Amino acid sequence: MNDDCQPFVTDCAVRLATDLLAHTWDPVVLMALRTGRRRRIDLLASLTGVSDKVLSETLRRLVSNGLVTRITTTTDRTVAYELSELGGSLANGPLAALGHWAVEHADQVLLAQQQDGASASAR
Amino acid sequence: MNDDCQPFVTDCAVRLATDLLAHTWDPVVLMALRTGRRRRIDLLASLTGVSDKVLSETLRRLVSNGLVTRITTTTDRTVAYELSELGGSLANGPLAALGHWAVEHADQVLLAQQQDGASASAR
DNA sequence: CAGTATCCTAATCGATACTG
């Protein structure tokens, strides 16, 4: 897939993971599903900013990648999504770590961006 | 920036981090810089698949976000890039964790993708 | 409700050529 990446395994492997999270809403949906099974409409309501279409694409992609399981209840015909074991290991491990990092360092990132913007407009 | 995200802080905060890594080569360059200061042309050679232009954009963006520092040696006029403290905390922390996760779970992801592809083409 | 189909805009990425 990205076999042409490079030298140390993890340098290249990280591409596999970041590709999994590359689409804007993939990581957000994974985070949202950490608390348990959710229905499509619940996700649509709780994730401000996702469009109907994009959420569909996101869910389909997450299912395709084996991170999320689509559950059809035969009794009342409802559909729900939940993290697979694989998805859970990603969401509760590295993804959560990324979230914590973001919380701790957000101010530094925003500061750097502002400074850059300021110096750029000063040119 | 993405203040309109949502309920639990980390659900939204993760967007800040994934946005930082959203562009294909951002995480790869960060990983490559973990081993120390590198010159632009070295990166271009060691990262198979990056185009000249995209590497430039990537480096500029990483510098803008405060993750990478651009170093100009006044003596011999060379230019090099290295991780900032902020970038190091990301690359050696959560990003490395993501790399390890990818190494351990790559086969599962690829398997899921293949199965999905197989069932999709069987329809 | 879940999910798909269309249309449209903006942004990425690659290739190539060019400047300091």
Added chain:
DNA sequence: CAGTATCGATTAGGATACTG
């Protein structure tokens, strides 16, 4: 060497309307 400019192809994402 570092870095920018331009063109073209591809794609992501939003809005909206429609089907099972």
